[in-house]
Amino acid sequence: MIYLYGASGHAKVILEILEQQGNKVAGLFDDNQALHSLWEYEVNRYAPEWNSKITGMLIALGNNRARRQIAEQLNVPFIKGIHPAATVSGRAVLGNGTVVMAGVTINADAVIGRHCIINTNASVDHDCILEDYVDISPNVALCGGITIGEGTHIGAGAVVKPGIMIGRWATIGAGTVVIRDVPDSAVIVGNPGKEMIRK
Template sequence: MDSKIYLYGASGHCKVVVDILKSNNEKIEAILDDNPKAASLLGIPVIPSADCKDLNSKKILITIGNNSIRKKISKTINSRFHIGIHAKAIVSSFSEIGEGTVVMAGAILNAGSSIGKHCIINTGAIIEHDCFVNDYVHVSPNASLAGGVIVGRGSHIGIGACVIQGVKIGKWTSIGAGAVIIRDVPDFAVVVGNPGKVIKIKVNKSNEKF
């Protein structure tokens, strides 16, 4: 297995992941992008993924913010995915983090929290004790999950949103910026406001199941 790290997706999110890895003096070999718009990003070469030989032997982080695209790409690569944790994040030794997940500066993961695969725990987000965050979730900057919250696969918790203790959020939901969630949220729901109110149920095009 190649010890150097390859990033997949030359996006704005990728820039933040570069900063995460550099905070730990980790070596980034290249950024892979199927439609490269520039030859480099932050001084790191950007190459088409097709030009990377033996991709499945590389250590990779998917640096794409969209949850469903991140999921799709993860299914095409049979590799050991890296985990990126910023040096200024606070992560309990009694927490768990799945492969492909990134934890940004100022984020807090407290004891008993469990984060799935290919998640984004963004800048300043708080994941309290005994929370369970499923795969492909994005917890946005300054969003807070109180103790014992469950977040379903593929959901997006908007910037500054708050979820009270013990709430269960369904899969592939969208929680709006600044929303205050005080009761369980069904699958595929769009929720906004204080207190949070379901304004839409999205069409399940992927036939997702728990």
């Protein structure tokens, strides 16, 4: 049986993806004691005794660090969620736990890690490499040959030019145009993108 971990707005999108894939979702888990249902789906607190019932799971949490923490704690099989209205090359590779929303295009020889989010209408061009726990927001354009390190978040509508390397756990602000490489943990904003200096 398929379950989601997380029962917020992000879970709603993933539920509909799984429904449209023809998968039956048995229920959801969430740590919020006040949540008991989402639509017609029951929400429970996760405990290891559930493991024998779980044949597939997706983590429906938008926060990259929280998604990694939960993934590392659970000993369950993870699946992929790919919306039928996404276009994914047969030569692309997607890791388990990754979700791909409606309108996404993923082109040839793109390699996408585990537990990534490729959100609505984003474009991932040829030969891009996205490491685990990367979050690509709606309407992002990743040109060819880009490498994005673990846990990085790319904000809505950002554009990254070809061949750029973006480090681990970086943040690219919404609408940013990235024209040069980005170090680990940097926060980049603007057009052209510049690193914010933290005080």
